[in-house]
Amino acid sequence: MIGEMTPEDVLSVLEIEMQCFSNPWSYEMIKNGLESSLDTWLVLWEEGTTAGYCVFRTIADECELLRIAILPRFRGRGLSKKLMDQMVFYSRQKEVKSIFLEVRESNDRARNLYKSYGFVEEGIRKHYYLNPSENAVLMVCHHI
Numbered sequence: 086m087i088g089e090m091t092p093e094d095v096l097s098v099l100e101i102e103m104q105c106f107s108n109p110w111s112y113e114m115i116k117n118g119l120e121s122s123l124d125t126w127l128v129l130w131e132e133g134t135t136a137g138y139c140v141f142r143t144i145a146d147e148c149e150l151l152r153i154a155i156l157p158r159f160r161g162r163g164l165s166k167k168l169m170d171q172m173v174f175y176s177r178q179k180e181v182k183s184i185f186l187e188v189r190e191s192n193d194r195a196r197n198l199y200k201s202y203g204f205v206e207e208g209i210r211k212h213y214y215l216n217p218s219e220n221a222v223l224m225v226c227h228h229i
């Protein structure tokens with residue numbers, strides 16, 4: 086089940102951040118980010134657990150996927166696609182024309198996921214990420 090995140094979900098999302106990223110967002114970043122009217126935060130529940138979440142920012146007719154993550158023990162069963170589907174649904178409703186994102190060059194799982202949604206690679210940002218330092222691949226989808 087997917088729903089909009091509320092302040093009660095902040096600790097669960099923090100746990101997902103810590104298990105899924107080498108540079109996790111802090112409690113304050115998540116709590117304060119939730120108050121931005123530009124950002125949509127979605128959480129996914131599976132088997133009574135907050136198994137994943139995503140956040141995307143919509144400005145005019147552009148959307149940027151900022152984070153998407155599924156807890157390791159819930160991966161490989163199509164759950165990230167449910168979050169992606171919901172982001173696409175929201176974007177269509179808001180008449181978004183393009184969705185942008187950045188992804189670590191080595192993150193083949195995420196790159197494959199995005200390609201399967203029609204994202205194409207548009208460029209590289211050298212040494213964009215820290216801990217560890219790594220290039221970012223810029224991807225965009227113009228066919229929402």
Ligand SMILES: CC(C)(COP(=O)(O)OP(=O)(O)OC[C@H]1O[C@@H](n2cnc3c(N)ncnc32)[C@H](O)[C@@H]1OP(=O)(O)O)[C@@H](O)C(=O)NCCC(=O)NCCS
Pocket residue numbers: 105106151152153154155156159160161162163164165166167188189192193194195197198201
């Ligand atoms: C990327 C991530 C969200 C995928 O979640 P998931 O629920 O395991 O993915 P799904 O089971 O929905 O698979 C979706 C697609 O991702 C790709 N994928 C998933 N696992 C993969 C793997 N082990 N190897 C290669 N591609 C993979 C495939 O394209 C897959 O589609 P398919 O099953 O039709 O081939 C998850 O691995 C994750 O949370 N990673 C850590 C956080 C992260 O890197 N987020 C992205 C950057 S913000």
